[in-house]
Amino acid sequence: MRHTLSVSVENRPGVLARVAGLFKRRGFNIESLAVNITQDPTTSRMTIVVDGEEAMIEQIGKQLNKLIEVIKVADYTFTSTLERELALVKVEATPQTRREILDLTHIFRATVVDVAENSLIVEITGDVEKIDAFVNLVRPYGIKEIVRTGKIVMARGMQSL
Amino acid sequence: MRMTAAKALVECLKREGVEVVFGYPGGAVLPLYDVLYDEKEIKHVLVRHEQGAAHAADGYARATGKVGVCIATSGPGATNLVTGITTAYMDSSPIVAITGQVRREILGKDSFQEADISGITMPITKHNYLVKDPDMLPYIVKEAFYIAKTGRPGPVLIDLPVDVQAAEIDYQPVEKVSLRSYRPVYEGNIKQVLKAVEAIKEAEKPVLFVGGGCINSGASEEVLILAERCQIPVVHSLMGKGTIPEEHPLSLGLLGMHGTVSANLAVSECDLLIAIGARFSDRSTGKVSTFATMAQVIHIDIDPAEIGKNVKAHIPIVGDAKRVLQQILAHIEPKEHPSWIKRVQEWKEKHPMKYREEGEVIKPQKVVEAIWHLTKGEAVIVTEVGQNQMWAAQFYKTKYPRQFITSGGLGTMGFGLPASIGVQIGCPDALVFDIAGDGSIQMNIQELATAVQQRLPIKIAILNNGYLGMVRQWQELFWRRRYSFVQITAPDFLLLAQAYGCRGIRVEKSSEIEEAIKKALEVKDRPCLIDFRIAPEEKVLPMVPAGGSIDKMLVD
Numbered sequence A: 001m002r003h004t005l006s007v008s009v010e011n012r013p014g015v016l017a018r019v020a021g022l023f024k025r026r027g028f029n030i031e032s033l034a035v036n037i038t039q040d041p042t043t044s045r046m047t048i049v050v051d052g053e054e055a056m057i058e059q060i061g062k063q064l065n066k067l068i069e070v071i072k073v074a075d076y077t078f079t080s081t082l083e084r085e086l087a088l089v090k091v092e093a094t095p096q097t098r099r100e101i102l103d104l105t106h107i108f109r110a111t112v113v114d115v116a117e118n119s120l121i122v123e124i125t126g127d128v129e130k131i132d133a134f135v136n137l138v139r140p141y142g143i144k145e146i147v148r149t150g151k152i153v154m155a156r157g158m159q160s161l
Numbered sequence B: 001m002r003m004t005a006a007k008a009l010v011e012c013l014k015r016e017g018v019e020v021v022f023g024y025p026g027g028a029v030l031p032l033y034d035v036l037y038d039e040k041e042i043k044h045v046l047v048r049h050e051q052g053a054a055h056a057a058d059g060y061a062r063a064t065g066k067v068g069v070c071i072a073t074s075g076p077g078a079t080n081l082v083t084g085i086t087t088a089y090m091d092s093s094p095i096v097a098i099t100g101q102v103r104r105e106i107l108g109k110d111s112f113q114e115a116d117i118s119g120i121t122m123p124i125t126k127h128n129y130l131v132k133d134p135d136m137l138p139y140i141v142k143e144a145f146y147i148a149k150t151g152r153p154g155p156v157l158i159d160l161p162v163d164v165q166a167a168e169i170d171y172q173p174v175e176k177v178s179l180r181s182y183r184p185v186y187e188g189n190i191k192q193v194l195k196a197v198e199a200i201k202e203a204e205k206p207v208l209f210v211g212g213g214c215i216n217s218g219a220s221e222e223v224l225i226l227a228e229r230c231q232i233p234v235v236h237s238l239m240g241k242g243t244i245p246e247e248h249p250l251s252l253g254l255l256g257m258h259g260t261v262s263a264n265l266a267v268s269e270c271d272l273l274i275a276i277g278a279r280f281s282d283r284s285t286g287k288v289s290t291f292a293t294m295a296q297v298i299h300i301d302i303d304p305a306e307i308g309k310n311v312k313a314h315i316p317i318v319g320d321a322k323r324v325l326q327q328i329l330a331h332i333e334p335k336e337h338p339s340w341i342k343r344v345q346e347w348k349e350k351h352p353m354k355y356r357e358e359g360e361v362i363k364p365q366k367v368v369e370a371i372w373h374l375t376k377g378e379a380v381i382v383t384e385v386g387q388n389q390m391w392a393a394q395f396y397k398t399k400y401p402r403q404f405i406t407s408g409g410l411g412t413m414g415f416g417l418p419a420s421i422g423v424q425i426g427c428p429d430a431l432v433f434d435i436a437g438d439g440s441i442q443m444n445i446q447e448l449a450t451a452v453q454q455r456l457p458i459k460i461a462i463l464n465n466g467y468l469g470m471v472r473q474w475q476e477l478f479w480r481r482r483y484s485f486v487q488i489t490a491p492d493f494l495l496l497a498q499a500y501g502c503r504g505i506r507v508e509k510s511s512e513i514e515e516a517i518k519k520a521l522e523v524k525d526r527p528c529l530i531d532f533r534i535a536p537e538e539k540v541l542p543m544v545p546a547g548g549s550i551d552k553m554l555v556d
């Protein structure tokens, strides 16, 4: 099953290589990864989505914890969280179809961030399913390019990592 | 105080108690070597190949329990350390490797003798550093030693650009490390400890399985008390050899592929397996699905990632072997299981380690027995890898921890000789015997020169079978005797010994074994090499074929 790990690490060069190397070495496959700095400039947060059996996920967590620069690892799979992904979708848009695409964008509470003669760029955020749904709906108009970030998650309520 | 970072590094090493470093100079470590030139408190041992430096530092660490230090220049010097560092990593041996690096300005540009050694060693070090800020060096050295020796020990590498070494810094001794992300747990969780106590109380057929963690944490005394108080037979992994005296009635010896019949049967039948500082490697367990199927498993280890990795633990306890055993001992009452002990003793008596004598043909087992006998079981045994290693493990019965030094996890041929150098330098009064193979010894034979230069009275017993014997044994047993590229020639070891300035002795008859060893024991000012021409096709037995169940052993 798919697990979402939230990993707090030292914000230093090389940490990403250590984490990525560990996944490769132990034969674990990263499905998605997002990294950025946190409220504390010395700390970065990685959100890693990985698919595997329970025992394997547990082993990943333990191996991550062994890295000196990993501060904390939490498996957020069974925690109540907010999860977000962001995507930029460049869609072909003719004068005939532009209106429909704008309507769809509106329904999904996405934003058009660039308009050109024959295309639009839509910025959409949400959970994975929402973005997938949007992409599927605009696909018939012709998608020229999609760029998606990795997923980020945060526990709801007072709890923090 | 103002000084170069190189000078500060040496000051830091002294503060860590470093007395000796094993190294090899080059362009990227010139500032450091310039400081070592005047240094009186730290001895520098010049090796003949950087791999030798890493193994020597490792041997030193294993024999003394202190952190071993090796130094190499950038590029090829650094990459030559890699096998040695990996060997230390696999066996949890604390070393600090210091490498030179090209100057910061030309890093990443494929400069002359540039190798990304911090990248290369990421998966084979506990941690590593590329130092870009000279002011950070004292903190980094402090951290590096702390990380190397605490928790589950392991190698740490510090890569130092040559201009960082030369930079002036304001050196202040660093007293403490603060690593928010690294907090090894030593104390066992008391609830888990009590569960273990309960399980030991209930068990009718318990076995203690001790690994390298018992040696690292100095848990011998506690293991022995527990074994005696509750009458629990003890088996060891290769790394755990020496935890308790092997002549102790409760010791069953080595578990696994070339283990004793009694150890393998006891583990297969036990109802409680108490694994302490052992990581259930495939060489110990054989086929996991048939391993100790009747047993509840208590697994005590300082590294949480080892627990449940290979074998399911019913009662996991994260903590230091010695500390957790003390916690258990505080709650445990004496106990007896006479019928279990009787059964185990019967196996032990019925299936001792054995071999067949054949007139004047030299049997390697007999050589090891003779060494054992003539050194009163008190030599520090270092081994190479292959059959020689297994015969040493089977026939040299150790008495104390850190007495048996071998590359267990990586199985590195060429480890023995340089490691012996580190052992002898760390323990000047010890009698050091390297039990070698004719193949392995040729992998780092150049270190004879180092041993001669240092006037080390190391004994090297080459069990010379003219084969890469262990590989030949597999080909004999599992590849229809197709001996593919395992016949290996060697130089005339007597002439070679002479050329290097060692003593050399050749033994071709079984009746001359003892005499030769006695002669070797008299050599005190240089290494002595004994070339034992052993039976070429002798096998290491018992043997559990790779991936087989440990209760199904080939015995002859």
Ligand SMILES: Cc1ncc(C[n+]2csc(CCOP(=O)(O)OP(=O)(O)O)c2C)c(N)n1
Pocket: B384, B385, B386, B387, B388, B389, B411, B412, B413, B414, B436, B437, B438, B439, B440, B441, B463, B465, B467, B468, B469, B470, B471
């Ligand atoms: C560096 C390295 N290369 C290859 C091997 C594979 N290997 C394991 S045992 C062995 C044979 C060792 O021969 P020798 O040193 O003569 O020992 P013997 O088994 O004959 O006692 C080989 C080639 C290894 N362990 N290490």
Ligand SMILES: [Mg+2]
Pocket: B437, B438, B439, B463, B464, B465, B466, B467, B468, B469
């Ligand atoms: Mg051989």
